[in-house]
Amino acid sequence: MNESHKPEQKDTLTFKDFKTDYIPVWCKGCGDFGVLASLTKACANLGLRTENTSIISGIGCSSRLPAYTKTYGFHTIHGRALPVATGLRVARPDLAIFVVSGDGDGLSIGGNHFLHACRRNVDLTMIVMDNEVYGMTKGQASPTTPCDWEKSKLTPQGTHIDPINSIALALSAGATFVARSFSNNPKQLQEIIEQAHNHKGFAFIQVLSPCVTFVPEQKNWKNIVEDSTKPMASNRYQALSMLGDLGNFETGIFLKENKHEFFEKNAKHTNPLLDQSNNNDQAIINNFLTEFEV
């Protein structure tokens, strides 16, 4: 790695300090570039430090993102970013943690973890780059694909299944911050990521992020995406009640709710790796053994 990418431990970092020189594998024009840009800008603007930030992903084009940042990261396995991030969150309350995922990764194979991360209200920010398709495996239907999309060899007549509304799913599962944005609207996306990070609890952001290769029609999204005029709700039933009127291309923050977060009151972890001579712990454990005496 060349000199310019070594953090000089500057007081303030710019978005460039959050990027590596590693060239993304993404196709030219892929929406995920926009997400990378807004995320790194949000990190810089939030005053985060690269060493105190972790970005966790699963598998997919979108899940390649962590390697393009200069933070700690974990590119895990398909669908499982949330459990890994949850473990990291409980073990390390001090870190800023972002989960980046795709519509397949986060809502299909990882769907169960998504429900449970929402209902735990675990303090994480999850960004799902939704292109309504499995990009990485070359264009199959995902849970958010429209039911009449006939371009996949696996479902040439369309899926005939209604797509998941991920906003509705997040709301009903108990996420406390729910928003939608667009990869081509960098300012809004950055701002929403910042607010999501500052929110205590599980923050879900659906980011419309076109797959220009397998669904080129999505290039048209920039003409139909609009800012939502609906008021932001402060509890999930309020938010759910306005869902019927919410268009699929309306963006904004739909819910911000105050609720206790997962492991909020958890004591600070002692770390035996860093504190090898913690005699207090040894005394406690010796006492555990004594408790078995008869």
Added chain:
Amino acid sequence: MLYKTLNMAIVGSGGDGVISIANSIIKYGASQGYYGVTSRASGPQIRGGEVAGYVRLSTNIIGTPARRQHLVVAFNVNDIKVFKAELVMREETTLIYDNSKGDIPDDFILTAGNTIGIPFNKIAKSIPGGRVNMIALGVIASILKMKLDVLHQQITTQFINKGENIVNSSIKCLNAGYEFLDSDSNKSDNTNTNKTTYQLESVNPNNTHKHILISGNEASGLGALKAGIRFVAAYPITPATEVLEWIAPKIKELGGSLVQAEDELASIGMVIGASFGGIPSLTATSGPGLSLMQEFIGLSVTAEVPATIINVMRGGPSTGIPTKTEQSDLNSALFGAHGDNIKITVAPNSIEDCIHATQWAVYLAEELQTLSIVLSDQLLGQTIAVIDKPIFKDYKAQRKLYQENLKQTYNRYLITDDNISPMAIPAQKNGEYTATGLEHLENARPSSDPLNHRVQLGKRRDKIISYDYGDYAIDVKGSDDATTAFICFGSITNALYDAQNLLAHEQNTKIKVISIRLLSPLPLKLLHDQLKNISDIIVIEQNHMQQLYRYLKSFKLFDTKNHISIAEPGPLPLRGIDVVRLFNDTLQNNHKS
């Protein structure tokens, strides 16, 4: 009569308090200096069905529960039928049953030498707040000649929190049961009250070793915390749940946490996430859960993020026999997960060893930055035993950590002399990297370069196979001049020691028992050394497909020697006499062929 070892079974339905009787007896025995084990078995129903509590008390350390019983107490004789394979009554047995609602049904085949009817229910009803289990405990106490004052004390301590009334009624019931068989007024024509007493020999007064009463699952939990585990995530499953139940409150005292995950994929995922964050982490499960964890196991191995799985084996495959024991997850542990991956597999071979082996497994995962599996099983995990208070071993989680250096580029997967790369943990400056399950270069960036793939595969293998595991990798018992060896692993080791004794005394056959604690990577040098003077090898294991035998054979460990496999599936615990019988049968068949 005086006995060195006494075996008893208490059988009833949920609600009869069968397990509490077994626990009271073993507690009493422990307080009097005896060793012992208790285990439980249940019928197919989850709650309210038939339950058997087994207790074995002895003047010596014992490992396996017995099948032939001296004393059987049944609240309803028909319940015994559910356990007929594991609860055997013979001439020396006294069977006591509740005859409140009538006599033994005609279709019940009596095999016990002595059968006594006692109206537990009627007696309990005559005492305000009376409970049948306390009456039964009193009867057992009189038959075993237990000290009544000690029992009174024990019961008082046990129930004092529930109020004085409970204590008083319990003691009344206990006394009523205790006196019943000795009181002439209880003798009537249709009630046989021929009391036989069974008494244990006194314990060796020179044995002043402190004893503990512990289950294998608790012992595994204890070893895990001792090794430095401070994060646990898991999904409940029989017979592993007690590991978690014990750890949950304890890990809090140490500033750690336990999370109940939504499934086993999430449990191992959370564990790997916490470990990536620098906290030694573990999960516990059983076969079905281990199957679900396989993809994550590959990630832990490839991304080199330490993690430990305690797998408490039960009868398999599929849902199998969830409440009973078997050693059939060996292949799953050794060969699970796709691609070329090697990991650590450790098998505790006694309840005490559940502490040490688990501690060791955590230590090895951390030291070698890989995944380790502890292969315990239902028999070890759910048996509660009185054992000598152990002394902890020194194994403590240690990771080769990255030392902050702002001047140098950090390479997460750096090739080093021992192939272990310094690991940065989040918040360390200039250590930022993205851990990945994609094949990667030393600097952690994904790569499909063929040469690099070989280099990284070799690194991950060599760090594990070239490590010096020391003598703890196997246990060997038996004289050096033996030419026959039993090779085994895990919970059946104790039965093999019993068989070794029986064969020495009854058939004048000397056997060396080799119990392999480190199943992966196999300690080949130690094994070759131990097999030098051996001409006949018998590999004994508790599964159907000769998993250990085939594994050892693949290393050409005994190609030049006579070797046979004894592979007996669960679910019944193997005992010394079973091993002797299987050994003799196998020899005979071999001679015939």
